[in-house]
Amino acid sequence: MKNRKRWIGLVLVCLMLAVTDWFFWQEYGEKGTKSTQALFCNGPITGEYTSLEVGNPLEFSGEIVGKANGIAASFGTYENLGRGSLQATIKDAQGKVLEKNTLQYENLKDNEFTLLFPNSKLSFETPQQVIVTLHPLTQEGPFGIALHQQGGQLVLDFIEKVTGPFIIVCVLSNLAVVAGYLFAFVWPVPLHILFLIVAAPLVLLYSFLFPPQEIPDESYHFYASYAKSNRLLGLDETSLQEGIHYVRQEDTGFPIAGPPFGERYNKTLQQLGHRDGTTDVISIPMPDGNRIISYVLPTLFITLARLLKLNAMTLYYAARMGNILFFLLLGSLSIWAAPVRKSIFFILGLWPMVLHLSGSVSYDVAMFSLGFFIAAWWLRLVCVPETAPPISWKQWAVFSIAMMLLAPCKVYIVVALLVLAVPTSRFASKKYAWGAKIALGVGAIAFWILSTGQNAENYLTNSNTENYVLTDLLKAPSDLLQLLFNTLYRDKDKLVFTMTGNHFAWFTLRTSTLLAAAFLVLLLIASVWEKDELIYKITNQQKIVLAMIFILTTGGIVYAALCWTGVDESYILGIQGRYLIPVMPLAALLLQNKIYVTQKNTDRALCYSGVILELFVAMEIFQVAIAS
Template sequence: MERLGAFIKKHRLWLGGLCCALAAAFALCWAGYTLHQAGKNQSEYRIVHDEYVEKQGLYPTDPAAGLVQGLPAGEGETLYGVRLMFVTGGRVAQGAFRVALESADGQTLAACDGDMTMLLDGAFVDVIFASPVTLEKGSGYQLHVTFAPATAEDKAGLVYGEGGQADPAMPLADRLSSDWTLRTAALQYITNHTGAGYALRAFAPLAALAFAAVMGGWWLVFARRAKAHVCFAFFAAALGLAFALITPPLGGPDEYGHLASAYALANRLTGQPGITEGPEGESLLAMRECDAEYMRDSSGPVGILAYKTMTDELLSTGNSGALTATARVSPPYNVVALQYLPQALGILLARALGLGFHAMLLLARLGSVAVYAALGALAVRIAPARKNAFFAAGLLPMALSLAGSVSADTLVNGLALVFTALCLRGLLCAEQLGRAGQAGLLALAALIGPMKAIYLPLAALCLPIPVAALGGKKRSRAFKALVCLAALAGWLWFNGATVGYMLRSVDTYRIVYILVRLVPLAAAAALAWRRWGRRPWFKKAALAAAVALALALARGALWVAANSGETLTPEEYAASIQPNGESTYVYSFGYILSHIPQTIKLLVNTLGSELPRYLQGLVGTLPGEPIVYGLEASWLLTIALLALLAWACLQPVEAKPLLGWSARWTLGLAALAVTALSMMAALCWTPINLTTVFGMQGRYLLPVLPAALLVFSEGRTLCLRRPTDGALRFAAGALAAAVALQSLVLFASAAYKP
């Protein structure tokens, strides 16, 4: 036992690595088996003829001669097989059957042999050819169906429609009969088929990538003891690539709209038109012929066949770069074009190489992954302390899945990480923050708010930075004011229309009138304070005047609340209900002010019923677009990821608090302000008859998550006996890999087709 203990102690590093490798291999085997079970022999169908009388069957005069069903001319599509509806006379027939695809001159192109016992009376049966066939445009084809019954009582035929239910271009005939009645069999084309082994073949490279990500991270963290930013860059790049491959085409949150905006930016960079308005007010986008086929105005399909379509077309080359097609897309989002620059560069590269749609989408996603990995690694590197908070928040599966799709949130999340790290550096550094740091703060504050309106309060994170870090009291005040003004100016420039829409029912003219009248009063108060501010009698008078003014403003606000917003009659309310049960009237600031009890009830009910989903959306256990797909990973992973965030807040016993009370309050209030703005933005799109807020998702809080973790890191209720940085960083990567694997299984097993 002593030798065994000594051996374990000596080689515990490599034994731990072996245990991690075995655990990773077990997880991959489980995922591969589940994926294989969900994905084998899955087919996609297209109805060719669907007019028939149930169980009206045509039996061949001679089973060996069989029946012949004519097919329409080919259109260049690939045919994996057909679905035919058989009749067996109400019994289970014994024997064999054969369905052959023949050219017009009778040459066999593909065939399928089967057992007649699989033919259920009056049910469609999949007939899969040994190899797929491409139906050439303009060529004629036919299906030749023959039988080899075991006895004379074992008979089978095809269900058909005749007369007005038949198609003259698709005649069904008995090979030996002289009856020329027009008939057409019930028929569907199998346009895609996975077979028995496709899922495992497709899973093999993903499994290798996931295993390399986990074990490569283990080697960096424990064997090489690499720095935190190096480990983050590796995990973000490897797992971001995994999510880019796992997320089905147009399967990310609102990816169809973001891809259209990125595609439009790529067009404009090359002097081509972006999104234009069509004759009926629709949004049209010029694109390549190979892209227009897959571009859609809704989330893409999921399921194993969506992956097969992607892998079949991934290596397509030789596509023309001419923008000769037009697709209807979502209206352009009101965002800064810079948000889509990484994806647009990937799109342009794919066009230059002549790659198809799926390779173009992958390159756009890889551009997003590269930028996010670089920004996240930069944030972890420049953070002077509490690196685990940035590491854990940046490696959440939600952040990685957004980076692995075409999304406007990728750049926002990365820039917010860097901005928070810079502010923390200014708070904690013992010397002056350099010009590069100050320029970075100014530029990031000017970008984050415009990129998404709800993140404007993040600019306040620079306010607690001590004056010594910014070069003195006067320079500090000027710099902070400049940062806030830059953020506010950019925010108003890019979000003015949205703010105007939210204030559409508020009497803004009267509010502006009151505010204008307050400007001279404020100027006079400032001058008086400058002259008599140090005298006790003036301080008492100023306090009394401030209280009186506050009461007057409160009375004015109550008056505005009572006289703003829509007041609907029962008839107007009833007329506003759409077929889906939602009202055409939505919440606005005016409606909220005049219906405060209703709004409070809505918010309380939302938090009570939707908070678990918000937590899942924050950490990333709701794969894809949750509103559309409704997929949900294991709650064990959700709990583990929440525990990881709590772990990132824990500090060793000997560690001392780093942030003062002003800094803690600023960080906490900024996080709460962004949360409130997120809820308010979602509320202003919520129909007034819903019982919960529509459209709010936990992923909107990712940019303020590091700030919230920094606040919780100052607590000392729970402490660590020793540092556990390496274990936490490896756990963050391993949990993200686990969520990626389960997301793959969920996507492949789901059934959604727009």
């Protein structure tokens, strides 16, 4: 009977997906994406509205590029004035008619895009000079249009179908939902395996939804990995100046821009997987990058792509694949390592911001993946029966290596304080306990200094006198309090939702705050311990250490942002909630209590709820992208 109910549940899930996909296609996929371009009027423009009269056409010219399944135009019209028909014609520079269409005045939408050429199949690989003519054929009463900006600008939209991208979005999101249900309830697998099953298609989906260099600072980290790839390939750069590196010329052409980027989905599909890359290189300024662990896998994948002569788009996604594998491996290991509250790590791994960054070349991936793993491994060290053997050198070595790898990343060296939350009683002796803790602390500090070098010193003695430095804050602490208040008042929502995720790309692509808040609620629910798990108590002393790490991390993030803030600013620049993600497991563990507990295990239902939410987040991201 129980299995029958589970199969019925699967049928209901599939029906939900069918309805959702159908609605999604009707509402967004069928309409396609738009590439906005502008033409300018060839005649004089006077007043807010320009009259259209029979025998007096308006002519616009300019360059357009792209492939269309229809071309629309946007202009304002007099409301309820004028009746008649309008002929729209598009010609090339030689006067050859490329498209012609007749439409009624009443069908022109005020301040919206109106299809001038609904069946257009024009395709221009390179910018081509064209002329668009609006020619009234019949007319009753006055009719006028308001053109955009000075000089009479006619805004055109090339409408391009997104069938291929739509299929990818549906297949990957639906795969995560269906496979998640099957392996969560019908054929249950351990949670760390379930995470791999659902997170893999979701992070690949996010990687597709955000074209190259649409993630903040991704360009920096891509080229830092690229510079390290040169060393693996044995390219002699000794004759080049410092900061100058070799790169294939085709690998420099990725645009850095925010939405609209819906039209780039088709281009991504067209270019992926081709082996038409070259080995010819040019020299350009590129960062070296100093955070070793953050660039290992992207560097290896870039090197492999260059050896296989894969084209630029494929090489870029190869670099992303390195981060994706690192995220999936550490995410799964974190869930496996945690003896309790595995759902905390599962839910955090499904946060939209986490998947958004994990599908990129951003080095934030290494930070939160290591942060999750360290928190899970700490639980593994301390949440054990009283009869458990002492911590072995292998267990401590794993903890130490992960801690040292995280230390050079931003301000997260403070996470090394977690050693203070490991009871001395868990070691074979007090002498061994303090020796192990001191060795880990010294190793983390040494690795931080060696890896960051001058960068760490710059935060203490910033040579840019136009920005805040430590001495400024010590002299006028009231100014710091005022800055903090102004920042919290101005960006309170942004600070929260850049953590869970609804400010994507360069913070220009925004999705529902309700969905972002739902992921925060899921984390709060996941932080409620089961009754049987309370045999492992996090002591008050341990909670003090966890709270101290969270507070110091927050303070470090604020101070680092202050170093980038001009002394004439009234609020702190650059603070983002995503910088708290690496320590969010520790914050969630602070909520352990004996009052709010669950009587039975609800981890699978909770984790699957996160997968369902991701379905709607991904679809909304796609919708916003193609509508931009």
